[in-house]
Every structure is written in C-alpha cells, then in structure tokens.
Amino acid sequence: MSAGHGALAVAAGVVAATGTRRADLAVLVAAGATRARIVATVAVETGTAATLxxxxxxxxxxxxxxxxxxxxxxxxxxxxxxxxxxxxxxxxAGTCLLVAVLAGAVTAARAVRSSSSVPERRHRSGRAAHRY
Incomplete structure (x- = not known):
C-alpha cells in the first residue's frame, strides 16, 4: 500500500513538473527539435533526477x-x-525510476502533441516533412 502511494506521489510530481514546461517544449519544437527527441530528452532528464x-x-x-x-x-x-x-x-527504487520516466515521457508527449503553438513542419509542396 505504501509503495503504491509512493509511486502515485512520484508520478504526480513528475506530471506537474513536466506540465509546467509546455512553453519550453513548444519553443524546442519551433527551433526544429522533433517530438521524439523532446520526449526522449524529458525521459532522460526525469530518469537522471529520479536516480539522483x-x-x-x-x-x-x-x-x-x-x-x-x-x-x-x-x-x-x-x-x-x-x-x-x-x-x-x-x-x-526500480519501480520509482520506471514510474518517473514513464510519467515524464507520456506528459511530454501529450504536451508537445496538444500544444496549439507547435507548427507542423511541411515541405513547400504542402506535404508533412519527414521527421528523423
């Protein structure tokens, strides 16, 4: 029971911290970062903080x-x-690390996807650009 409450507290803290960074994530996308790279970066940052x-x-x-x-x-x-x-x-420790990384990655993915200020990169032909 205690471990469940601990995991919930970790997830809630990570979701709140990542959710407040929507504007920062939108700036990264506008600067050319792909959504996958942003989600991976947030996951690594969250994993590093959880490990510490x-x-x-x-x-x-x-x-x-x-x-x-x-x-x-x-x-x-x-x-x-x-x-x-x-x-x-x-x-x-492993459960806390996993919950933190997953919560950060999912929240970042939702924040980047749902941000209306994130323009979709397109070719001059109007088709969506391929993202690496």
Missing part, C-alpha cells in the same frame, strides 16, 4: 539504520543487521 533522488535517499536512510541496529544490538545483546533487504530496496 534514489542515491541521495539511500545515503540519508542508511546511516540512521546502522545507528538503530547498533543501539538495538547493544540493548538486546543480539546481533542486529543494519542492512535493509536488497531485493525489496532494488524493486522499490
């Missing part, structure tokens, strides 16, 4: 866990391991 958040979150969480484990070991006289379950931690 994961690394910083672990850096902040592990020292208090080690201190708590040390205190419990002293108080109870039994060894308490300060290491969280690696599989569960990796699953949570």
């Amino acid at each position: 958040g994961i690394v910083l979150g672990l850096a902040v969480a592990v020292p208090p866990l080690a201190a708590l484990a040390s205190g419990l070991s002293t108080a109870t006289g039994t060894a308490v391991a300060p290491v969280p379950d690696v599989g569960v931690t990796a699953l949570a």
Whole structure:
C-alpha cells in the first residue's frame, strides 16, 4: 500500500513538473527539435533526477539504520543487521525510476502533441516533412 502511494506521489510530481514546461517544449519544437527527441530528452532528464533522488535517499536512510541496529544490538545483546533487504530496496527504487520516466515521457508527449503553438513542419509542396 505504501509503495503504491509512493509511486502515485512520484508520478504526480513528475506530471506537474513536466506540465509546467509546455512553453519550453513548444519553443524546442519551433527551433526544429522533433517530438521524439523532446520526449526522449524529458525521459532522460526525469530518469537522471529520479536516480539522483534514489542515491541521495539511500545515503540519508542508511546511516540512521546502522545507528538503530547498533543501539538495538547493544540493548538486546543480539546481533542486529543494519542492512535493509536488497531485493525489496532494488524493486522499490526500480519501480520509482520506471514510474518517473514513464510519467515524464507520456506528459511530454501529450504536451508537445496538444500544444496549439507547435507548427507542423511541411515541405513547400504542402506535404508533412519527414521527421528523423
């Protein structure tokens, strides 16, 4: 249940942040960037930010866990391991990363597609230009 709420919070934050960049994305398209390149760029930016958040979150969480484990070991006289379950931690981190990247890419794609200020590039003949 907690992981679901966390994923929802990540998605909502990314959607809000990407949605506020509509004008920036429209400028990129007007400057010649393709929609696919913009979506890929937003996905990479979002993935980088999510990865940084994961690394910083672990850096902040592990020292208090080690201190708590040390205190419990002293108080109870039994060894308490300060290491969280690696599989569960990796699953949570991977899920957050995936949700963030997908939310950013989908929001960017919708923002670029729905922007009325984004002109369609056309040849002089009137046909739509091929995008790479």
